[in-house]
Amino acid sequence: MLAYIARRLVAMVIMMFLISIASFVIIQLPPGDFLTTYVASQEQGSSVSIQQIEFLKQKYGLDQPFYVQYWRWISGIVFNGDFGYSFNWDKPVSELIWGQLGFTLLLSVATLLFAWAVSFPIGVYSAVKQYSIGDYIVSFIGFIGLAIPNFLLALVLMYIGFKYFGQSVGGLFSPEYRDAPFSLGKLWDLFKHLWVPIIVIGTAQTAELIRIMRANLLDELNKPYVTTARAKGMSEIRLIFKYPIRIALNPFVSTVGWVLPNLVSGAVIVSVVLNLPTVGPLLLNSLQSQDMYLAGAFILLLSVLTLVGTIVSDILLALLDPRIKLE
Structure with missing residues (x-):
């Protein structure tokens, strides 16, 4: 029984790695992202600052290729328990x-x-x-x-x-x-x-x-x-x-x-x-607002x-x- 459980746990880790990739691909499939909405609200006179947008882009690599963004996300989860940042709620996920x-x-x-x-x-x-x-x-x-x-x-x-x-x-x-x-x-x-x-x-x-x-x-x-x-x-x-x-x-x-x-x-x-x-409700809200890290964490x-x-x-x-x- 213990050997069976050990084999299943190893298979579970491999499956979770594949699922994490699929999850990250899915949440990025819709055009644009939450920062696009931020920029639109900035143009309408919102209090969101350009400096804050640039800070978030650099911190989470949103201006980097897909694999860089994925690595920052998954490594933060595995090594630091950091699921990313919820742009909609302005809080850590x-x-x-x-x-x-x-x-x-x-x-x-x-x-x-x-x-x-x-x-x-x-x-x-x-x-x-x-x-x-x-x-x-x-x-x-x-x-x-x-x-x-x-x-x-x-x-x-x-x-x-x-x-x-x-x-x-x-x-x-x-x-x-x-x-x-x-x-x-x-x-x-x-x-x-x-x-x-x-x-x-x-x-x-x-x-x-x-x-x-x-x-x-x-x-x-x-x-x-x-x-x-x-x-x-x-x-x-x-x-x-x-x-x-x-x-x-x-x-x-x-x-x-x-x-x-x-x-x-x-x-x-x-x-x-x-x-x-x-x-x-958080899951529904994250999908509607394209809050990518919150939605990805739920998936x-x-x-x-x-x-x-x-x-x-x-x-x-x-x-x-x-x-x-x-x-």
Whole structure:
């Protein structure tokens, strides 16, 4: 197992190098850059100085060839943890990212745990009780969850929370705690606001995982080894949990590779609607304004999440299913 993990980590480093090149190429594909917008605003009487523009060009090599700019960017990340400078926010990119990343990871992990905790038992029940009234109800709710856009559900929950419960559901904190220092009261206020984005972001994911679990388990329940185990007198509960569920979890676990980055990047509109202090709105803003270093850092981090999620899912699959050989 350790040799397998070591090989995957080496492959991950190589893949990250290739992804970093692709990311840097992508963020430079649109014509112009953020400094072009700076120059335009200078011509319109903005307070941006020519000296500041020249300083930024020289510091980040924006007047240099592509490979020089890339080397300055990637070497700053690897050796100094410097992701560059956000021209739009007039701050270092690392300061912007780490300021929002904590809430983003908290929300993403909580949403993932919510989706798994809800979809696993419901998916098992729906498969075991196929074509029952409960199965039809669960299937109907699952299709509704897949069909309703997350931002629409966010608006509905915001209206219900404000009208019937008198609670401000926008953001992760009440106004009185938003800029307050950390305390038990602020922590409790965070948990009171956290359930809305968890439900909103996790609804579609939960509905999808329910359908995956149901389909996988139904496929296993109809195989000969299950019939043989029943014929030998094994109890139904022990049979289901010992064999079919364990094998049906394989595709369920393998979704970790794309669930993690999807929870971050796929919740951009929801974050804007709910005014969440996550990286989603920053990502959208950086792409709209061609804030190249901020956008490149986000693309790189999403790629890292994808690779990390893939490695985690592969290790879990190897532990879960003895038929999978690490070689």
